[in-house]
Amino acid sequence: MTESPEKQRIVITGVGLASPNADNLIEFRQKVIDGQSGISEIDLRYVGRVPAGICSFAETKYRKKKENKRGTRAGCLGVYVAHEAINDAQIDFTEYDPNKTGVYIGLTEHGTVETENEIYNISQFDYNTDYWTHHHNPRTVLNNPAGEITMSLGITGPHYSIGGACAAGNAALIQGAQMLQLGDVDLALAGGISESTGSFGIFASFKAQNALAAHDDPAKACRPFDMNRNGIVVSEGACLYTLERLDDALKRGARIYGEIVGYAMNSDARDFVLPYGKRQAECMIKALDRAGLKPEDIDIVNTHATGTKQGDIEECSAVREVFANSSSTYINNTKCIIGHAMGAAGVLELAGNLQAFEDNIVHPTTNLENLDPMCNLPNLVQNEAKKIKNVRTILNNSFGMVGINSVVIIKKYE
Amino acid sequence: MTLEEIKNVIIEIIQDIDEDADLSSLNPKEALRDQLDLDSMDFLDIVMELRKRYKIQIPEADYPELASLDSCVNYLGPRLQSS
Numbered sequence: 441m442t443e444s445p446e447k448q449r450i451v452i453t454g455v456g457l458a459s460p461n462a463d464n465l466i467e468f469r470q471k472v473i474d475g476q477s478g479i480s481e482i483d484l485r486y487v488g489r490v491p492a493g494i495c496s497f498a499e500t501k502y503r504k505k506k507e508n509k510r511g512t513r514a515g516c517l518g519v520y521v522a523h524e525a526i527n528d529a530q531i532d533f534t535e536y537d538p539n540k541t542g543v544y545i546g547l548t549e550h551g552t553v554e555t556e557n558e559i560y561n562i563s564q565f566d567y568n569t570d571y572w573t574h575h576h577n578p579r580t581v582l583n584n585p586a587g588e589i590t591m592s593l594g595i596t597g598p599h600y601s602i603g604g605a606c607a608a609g610n611a612a613l614i615q616g617a618q619m620l621q622l623g624d625v626d627l628a629l630a631g632g633i634s635e636s637t638g639s640f641g642i643f644a645s646f647k648a649q650n651a652l653a654a655h656d657d658p659a660k661a662c663r664p665f666d667m668n669r670n671g672i673v674v675s676e677g678a679c680l681y682t683l684e685r686l687d688d689a690l691k692r693g694a695r696i697y698g699e700i701v702g703y704a705m706n707s708d709a710r711d712f713v714l715p716y717g718k719r720q721a722e723c724m725i726k727a728l729d730r731a732g733l734k735p736e737d738i739d740i741v742n743t744h745a746t747g748t749k750q751g752d753i754e755e756c757s758a759v760r761e762v763f764a765n766s767s768s769t770y771i772n773n774t775k776c777i778i779g780h781a782m783g784a785a786g787v788l789e790l791a792g793n794l795q796a797f798e799d800n801i802v803h804p805t806t807n808l809e810n811l812d813p814m815c816n817l818p819n820l821v822q823n824e825a826k827k828i829k830n831v832r833t834i835l836n837n838s839f840g841m842v843g844i845n846s847v848v849i850i851k852k853y854e
Numbered sequence: 855m856t857l858e859e860i861k862n863v864i865i866e867i868i869q870d871i872d873e874d875a876d877l878s879s880l881n882p883k884e885a886l887r888d889q890l891d892l893d894s895m896d897f898l899d900i901v902m903e904l905r906k907r908y909k910i911q912i913p914e915a916d917y918p919e920l921a922s923l924d925s926c927v928n929y930l931g932p933r934l935q936s937s
Contacts, residue, residue, distance in 0.1 A: 504872075504874055505872075505873050505874055506871065506872040506873070506874065509871070510895065565906070570905065570911075571902070571906060573902065574895065574902070575895070
């Protein structure tokens with residue numbers, strides 16, 4: 441592989457996250473290795489009791505309760521993880537100009553929660569719109585979570601959201617890398633956020649589609665690749681990375697978690713909800729080509745699989761097609777542990793695997809009691825973590841509705 | 855409602871907007887914005903809460919009447935008498 445000049449090489453130097461089972465990277469890594477679930481049960485308006493992932497983190501660590509009340513849950517999650525990422529990267533904005541810092545946030549959707557809440561509010565007043573809140577528009581504009589982050593950190597460079605269904609987190613990571621490569625910014629905060637657990641409509645829609653998971657034990661509700669899987673567990677979550685050009689990161693002596701060496705996005709151009717393995721395989725191959733890597737160079741494939749019948753099979757067919765001759769590639773899934781964090785899913789799941797560069801452990805795919813033969817991938821790491829010789833590359837899949845696919849490849853920086 | 859009750863309602867609404875605000879030493883004659891971390895959106899919250907609680911519509915032209923605790927009480931007093 442020919443290496444790009446250092447100004448074109450993009451590295452991850454900081455991670456901030458909120459997952460249903462952790463509020464920082466170290467704890468998160470341990471929990472995914474142990475397969476410790478973050479899924480519980482919530483009682484949702486109109487829908488009732490459903491398994492879901494709710495994050496517990498220090499909501500007032502970086503801004504006042506008043507600001508959390510005014511803003512959105514996505515903004516609250518975003519502000520927390522943005523500060524955590526900046527702190528983790530040891531950036532104090534003396535080395536970077538806030539005007540040359542960009543905030544790129546992947547969202548599956550935004551405004552659904554706020555709109556549902558407001559309709560419920562005016563239902564208490566006979567649907568008189570005089571009681572509709574003035575906070576509605578600033579809360580529901582699509583740039584809301586990114587904008588709340590800039591206000592909290594005093595970042596004056598560009599901020600916007602990337603709408604990419606459940607591929608959005610990866611899409612934002614790609615956007616951040618590209619903006620750095622273009623020289624549009626010198627520092628990027630990129631990743632994804634989801635507040636979807638606040639929306640009854642999202643749960644009800646999955647249920648109507650027969651794609652909402654149910655299980656007596658909420659921790660076992662999300663079971664990708666298992667014969668008895670019965671759908672998605674919706675989670676909230678957020679994960680942001682600080683991205684820098686390699687030369688800048690080296691200059692300031694930053695710790696480097698990994699390098700974004702390959703990425704790709706494509707479209708199924710086919711169906712509103714059904715995924716399509718052929719395009720997913722093409723997307724993985726495109727990312728490998730961009731990275732100058734062969735399938736056998738990939739040590740871990742972190743799958744997108746959500747626990748739906750067809751979705752899991754489609755992805756397994758794609759992984760099988762691309763990695764058929766790669767006996768040293770191990771496969772896992774993170775949603776079985778944390779649920780589907782929608783816009784945050786790709787980046788959060790990547791974070792769960794990132795420290796494999798340090799510990800050489802492939803975290804397990806949990807809740808596998810009866811493996812679906814259609815999902816029986818060689819080297820699928822089942823139920824117990826697996827230590828392998830050397831993890832140098834991770835390929836992260838993230839796909840979404842209306843046929844959007846994203847793949848990111850991260851390489852250990854050596 | 856008595857004038858004291860109206861004052862307490864305003865304080866309660868502000869406290870709900872900003873739970874961390876110290877309202878114990880508010881000067882009733884001074885502008886609320888000079889003493890507290892309140893902006894125009896917060897004032898709209900006060901107006902909305904009064905609408906929800908007492909079905910009172912406060913026209914935009916009258917917003918300056920809500921500047922201080924005393925002016926709030928003077929403005930709302932006659933309007934909330936029947937409440």
